[in-house]
Amino acid sequence: MSGTEPTPEGTPPTPPGGVYPPNLPPYGYPPQGPATHAYAYPEHTAPLVASRPAPEALTIVAFILAFVLAPIGLVLGIVQTVRERAARGRASGLAVGSIWVGAAISVLTFASGILLMLSFFAFGGYLINNGVDVDSIPEQAPRTDTVTAEFCDGAQDLVPLREPLDSLDADGYAEHVGDGGVYRAETEFMIELATAGESLWDSAPSSIIGSVETLIDASWYSAEGFEGAAPFDPQDLHDAQSAAAEVTDFAAAHCTTP
Structure with missing residues (x-):
């Protein structure tokens, strides 16, 4: 019988001769039509970050004071950071650095003071507990009026x-x-x-x-x-x-x- 053979309902017709084209599934041909492409997402660029502004004169003073008088440098650095952010949108590197340096030195100084105080009390306690009892020192013999x-x-x-x-x-x-x-x-x-x-x-x-x-x-x-x-x-x-x-x-x- 020539032509297309009848097939069960719901299945694609078998091509003449019962031979399927190569690389095609036996259950039918791939859809024919214009080629489809994957959805292209729009490109998003990272927002530009503003560079840090140049430090003000008071900021330089704050950075120097952070090494010499750490608490004053720390407070002044915080004030300059707030001022520069309000005026320019971002603080300078020296303003931020004065905060870090001032805070670090202040903490180290405070910790050193605590350790020194503890050492002083510990040494005082050692002297009290292990010091020589004054009452245990033998009294010097009184001077006599003997002519030697x-x-x-x-x-x-x-x-x-x-x-x-x-x-x-x-x-x-x-x-x-x-x-x-x-x-x-x-x-x-x-x-x-x-x-x-x-x-x-x-x-x-x-x-x-x-x-x-x-x-x-x-x-x-x-x-x-x-x-x-x-x-x-x-x-x-x-x-x-x-x-x-x-x-x-x-x-x-x-x-x-x-």
Whole structure:
């Protein structure tokens, strides 16, 4: 039978000879018509971002203060950021940077202060808990009025210094010391006298310790006056002469001469 063979209802007709064109499904031909294209979406471009404006003079000041005085730089940076955004739509980089720098340094400073305070309290607590109890320190033995051989030997060394000491004219020096003159010999002599007095301090009896201390202090003050390190006071030299006489007289009365 030639031509198209009858097919069940609802199926496409079989081509003559029962042969299907290649690459076509057996159930029919693809629709014929103009080619269709995929839906083309309109292109959207990203909005242009405005560049940051140049910083104002006050903004530069805020950035510098953020390193030196962080809290002030931080506040000023916030103010400039708000002003520049209101005026230009965007803040400058220095304005934003002053906020970050000021905030970071302020936080670090605050944290350092807290740590320092905690360390201070911790160290204070350590001293309280582990410090030496004052009551546990043994008291120094009271000074007695006993004249020892050590004191007598030291006082004997002071005797040769009496004559040159008494020969010094305190009032005469008061008129010339400080005028630019050099009194090196007098300075060295008074230092020697003060050193001799210090050697007597530990062994001096209680009845003469006051004179020994006066001898030490007055000799040092006189040495500083002769050297020019301090104003020369003739009373210091008078006190040294009187104290030396009292010490040597006490030693002569209480020490046994070998």
